[in-house]
Amino acid sequence: MKAIPLLSLVFVSFALQGAMGSSVEIPVREHIKYTFGNHNDHPVQKQEEARYLQSLAPMKSEEIRSRLVRQGYTVSHIQLRDITSELVYEVYATDAAKNQIKMYTDPKTGSILKTEKYQ
Numbered sequence: 394m395k396a397i398p399l400l401s402l403v404f405v406s407f408a409l410q411g412a413m414g415s416s417v418e419i420p421v422r423e424h425i426k427y428t429f430g431n432h433n434d435h436p437v438q439k440q441e442e443a444r445y446l447q448s449l450a451p452m453k454s455e456e457i458r459s460r461l462v463r464q465g466y467t468v469s470h471i472q473l474r475d476i477t478s479e480l481v482y483e484v485y486a487t488d489a490a491k492n493q494i495k496m497y498t499d500p501k502t503g504s505i506l507k508t509e510k511y512q
Contacts, residue, residue: 415479416501417449424478446473449480450500457482460503461496465489473500481506 427442447453454471461468466486474483474497481497488494497507 413476413479413481413497413506415476415481415497415499415506417451417480417499419446419449419475419478419480421478424475427475442475443473446475446480450482452500452503454482457484457498457500457503461486461498466494466496485511 423445427438427445450473454473458468458471461484466484466488468484468486470485472483474481476497480500482500484496484498486494486496493511495509495511496505498505
């Protein structure tokens with residue numbers, strides 16, 4: 394009975410693999426540990442995950458922030474995220490036209506992978 398949901402989860406995970414296009418991949422073991430861990434919402438687990446993701450990121454958040462500011466964005470929040478075993482910076486910003494946007498940037502190159510509006 395439990396095998397069916399687990400198999401569907403595995404297939405969905407593989408279907409989403411590569412969805413962002415980041416050049417930094419997270420090893421499967423750590424992806425599973427931090428995504429499906431027993432204590433995802435525990436503060437210590439969150440701190441450990443944040444430290445681990447920062448150790449994988451070639452560019453630091455300050456570099457990403459300054460790069461986006463030079464491009465005309467006003468950055469309000471930036472954090473590293475594990476999205477389908479890919480490491481990306483999730484950035485909440487405002488563009489020159491005062492639109493609130495959420496961007497995903499590559500932590501190795503700093504390039505914008507995906508942009509979407511939010512409110």
